[in-house]
Amino acid sequence: MRIVFLNSLEKKGPESMMKGAQIWIGEEEGQWRMGWNELIAEGQQEELWYEGGSWSEMLHVYRHRLAIKLGEGFRPVMEGIWDEKEDLTGRGMAGQKLICYSEMNGNEPLYGELCAWRRRKAAADRKAPYMIASNRLLRMISVFLPKTVEELMQLPGVGENKASEYGAELLEITQPAERLREFPLDWVNREIDNETFRSWLYKQKEAKFRAEMEKFSIRRSVLESLAEGLNVSDICTRAGIERREAVEFLETLEREGYDTDPLVSSELQEMPEAEQTAVWQAYEELGDHLLKPVLQKVYGIEVAEAGNLDVLYERLRLIRIRYRRHQDVAQSAS
Template identity: 55%
Template sequence: MQIVFMNQMSRTGSGDGGAAQVWIGEEEGIWQLGWRETGEEGDLQDESWYEGGSWQELLCVYRHGLAQKLGAGYRPVIEGVFHESDEIKGRNQHALKLQCYSELHSSDDLYSELCSWRRKKAAAGRKAPYFIASNRVLRMISAFVPHTREELLQLPGIGSSKAEEHGEEWLELTGKVTRSFQFPLDWVDRVLGEEEFMTWQYKQKEQKYKQELEHYRMSRLLLAGISEGLSIEELSSRTGLTRRAVVEALEDLEKEGYDTEVLIQSELVNMPESEQNSIWQSYEELGDTFLKPVLQRVYGGETAVEAAQEELYERLRLIRIRFRREQGEQKQAV
């Protein structure tokens, strides 16, 4: 086997250095990826991370596996192991440190209160909770406990519109909590340990690359099923996804340049052409961002049966894939 990449690692805080290696090799078109670690007794411990023919999948596994090791305290001898630009320079670094500090030092009691507030707000407005506020924003508030609108606006992720919409209610909750520090929050840069911050960053990368790896493998599974002529229901059974999740995944595949028309055609074969044309025309007139206005235009305001709604929304999504594909082709032709 020919080794095409290798990087030495050392573990922080380890008396003997905690030496390790991550390596990539190739033999007759088969890629291999592994980790070799020196144990406490000097014995070698090998881990096989990947063996197969896909360089893209290998990179996904490499990034995820390496992020796990870096989060556990290993550091590369040669920097730039992720082959990506530095994301934490300049003004963005301070925002990341605030996020890191908030996740490590937030008040669980205040965070629970904020989550309870969000659930009630979402239920009252019939919205998904993340449309009200993200977990990250609620962590920020619970960690830094702003007492004024000016302080609230110093937290990353909270702009004037969010402060205007929810600020009064947030400040009502934070006003009951005492704090031992003051704004502005430049002191966070001083008190947050560099190693603590770096470890947190690698944990963030681990989650990011785990999602990328899962997305890649799910995409391969779906594409294989489509090539076999499987239906949405059969793809749902094979992947464990709901029908809706399968169709949403098809939309993502189209965005990435894959052709899913064979599956769409088989799913819509019994759908009247007049109905398809009506949906298409509605997209032209109303746009393709939101499905509800199109649903109401095509099928009327009353679609009371939830099961029927799911079926109709599925049709709208499948037609929208075709619509967006044609719109993209027209733009390229101009």
């Protein structure tokens, strides 16, 4: 096997003892292997992280597994282990440190109260909870306890619109709570040492890369299913996803040039031709960016406001795949 990449890492242990490890990538006859060798008291312990023919898949595994190790405290001896340069003082790091501090010094009772407020507000406004406030924002509010709108707007994720719409209610919740540290929050930067912050950042990368790896795995399952002529239900079973996500994957693959027409035709067999024509004409009249206006145009406002619309929206997406392909072909020919 030919080693094409090798880097050493170290981790400071008890009594400043250094623990060593290596990450390596090798290739042999088109097959990639990647592993982690860690020095332990008994000698060397090897973990095989990947073995297969896909460079892209291996990179997803590499980023995810390496982020876990860096989050545990390992540091590269030589730069170049990531494809981006790390800057703990760069733009946006101040906001990240506020998030880091709030996650490490939680105020769970007040955070729970804020989450309950968000649920009530989301139900009353008929909005998704995350559109009102993210978990991270609620956690920062629970920890830093802003008492005025000006203080609230010092937290990342709070602009004038959010402060105007929800500020009074949020401050009503934080007002009774006793605050031990004051605004402005410059002191947070001094409270978090660089190594603690760096480990936290690596854990954020680990979560991000894990999501990317899972998405890559789902994509591969959908492509394999498409090649085998499976239907949407079979794709959902194999990839472990819901029907809406499967159809959205088909839309993405169609844009990338994959042929989804056999599957689309199969799924639309039970939809009357007149109904398909009406949807097509609605796309021509209203455009294909938003689905709800097309739904209202074809089925009426009463149907569009009723429940159990999953089947109708799925059909709209499937016909949109065909419509966009037709538009692309017409545009190429002109």
